Structure formats: structure tokens, C-alpha cells
């Protein structure tokens with residue numbers, strides 16, 4: 001499990017409090033108003049932001065003992081972070097070795113990941129010669145080959161149209177179930193949470209609230225969620 005124990009996360013002058021636990025294998029949407037601290041929560045797990053109080057544990061291990069690159073975390077941002085001058089396969093390979101010194105086994109893993117996300121045979125193409133949905137699939141394949149236990153997704157499909165976005169969310173959920181990954185996914189769209197998330201962390205007023213079961217939460221929203229849904 002991923003446990004935030006009495007955490008205060010510092011982001012410039014902004015502070016976010018988090019005292020909550022995410023069970024292993026859950027898909028958890030992180031929602032709330034703009035500027036509320038959703039990205040801050042993810043960046044603390046990744047190790048990009050310091051804690052001024054408390055600790056984040058993955059299972060029994062305090063994450064602050066582990067430098068960002070060695071944490072059990074794979075991240076995906078809105079733009080997918082693809083390099084236009086590299087092929088799809090090389091972009092995926094970066095998830096295994098940033099210097100792209102890949103063994104034959106590594107290359108087999110890259111091809112398998114491309115096949116899994118529906119890009120069989122498109123490894124030699126550059127991102128510019130692929131559709132937006134196909135580029136999102138490359139980013140997901142790169143997430144897979146990193147072989148990490150926690151996926152941190154920060155509005156990864158915000159640039160896609162609704163149908164394509166729904167398809168990608170479903171693919172994320174499938175990959176997470178297959179690999180047993182625990183997922184924290186920031187989204188502005190309550191519908192994204194309803195579609196794939198087991199639970200929701202609501203981030204408002206400087207606090208990340210403990211995860212609540214998605215269906216129950218939307219059926220009977222607390223005031224803070226009601227306010228956000230009213231604005232959203």
C-alpha cells in the first residue's frame with residue numbers, strides 16, 4: 001500500500017496536507033479545483049517535492065530514503081513527453097534505459113509492449129507520423145516497460161477527444177489490472193473518475209482527503225465535492 005503519514009508537502013509557498021492510504025492495485029482518481037494541489041500530491045510520491053513533515057511509505061519502506069529515479073514509480077504527463085526525433089520503439093526504449101543501450105531482450109520487451117498497446121509493426125515510425133491516439137499508446141507502452149509498481153498519471157489524455165480519451169482510460173485500467181500496478185491519476189473530469197477509478201482522492205483547501213469509493217462518493221457528494229462539481 002501507499003501510505004501518506006501525516007504529510008505536509010511543500011510546493012513553493014503552497015502546502016498540502018495528506019494523511020491517507022491507497023491500497024495496492026487500486027486505480028485512484030485525484031480530482032479537485034485548479035491549483036488545489038493535485039500535481040503536488042503526485043510530485044511528492046515521485047520525489048520531486050520535499051515533505052516538511054511526515055513520510056510517504058510504499059509498503060513498509062519510507063520513500064524519502066529513495067532518490068526519485070529509484071522509486072517504484074512511473075509517470076505520464078499530458079504531452080506524453082515523446083521525443084519527435086526518435087522512433088516509437090526508441091521512445092518506448094527510453095523507459096528501460098535513458099541512453100538507449102538496449103539488449104536483445106530489452107528490444108523484445110519493447111516490441112511486446114508496442115503490440116500490447118495496439119501498435120504492432122509501428123515501432124520504426126516517428127511520433128510525427130502517428131495519430132494523437134497512437135502517440136498516447138506509445139507513452140503507455142513506455143510506462144509498461146518501466147516495470148514499476150506505481151503509475152502516476154497527470155491528465156495524460158487531456159488533449160484527446162472524448163471517444164479516444166475513453167479508449168485510453170480503458171487501456172490504462174486494463175494495463176494496471178494486468179500488472180497489478182497502483183494508479184494515481186489526476187483528472188479535471190469527474191467522468192474520467194467514474195469510468196475507471198475504484199476510488200477518488202478529493203484535493204481541496206490544502207488537503208488531500210482519504211480515498212472514497214467512486215460510486216458512493218458521487219452518489220452522495222460531500223460539500224467540498226458538491227462545490228467542485230458545481231464549478232466543473
Ligand SMILES: Nc1ncnc2c1ncn2[C@@H]1O[C@H](COP(=O)(O)OP(=O)(O)OP(=O)(O)O)[C@@H](O)[C@H]1O
Nearest residue numbers: 011012013014032033034035036037038039040041
Ligand atoms: N514552483 C512553485 N512555487 C510556488 N507555488 C507553486 C509552485 N508550483 C505550484 N505552486 C502552487 O501550488 C498550488 C498547487 O499547485 P498544483 O499544480 O499542485 O495544483 P493542481 O491541483 O494540480 O492544479 P491544476 O488542476 O490547475 O493543474 C497552486 O496554488 C500553485 O500556484
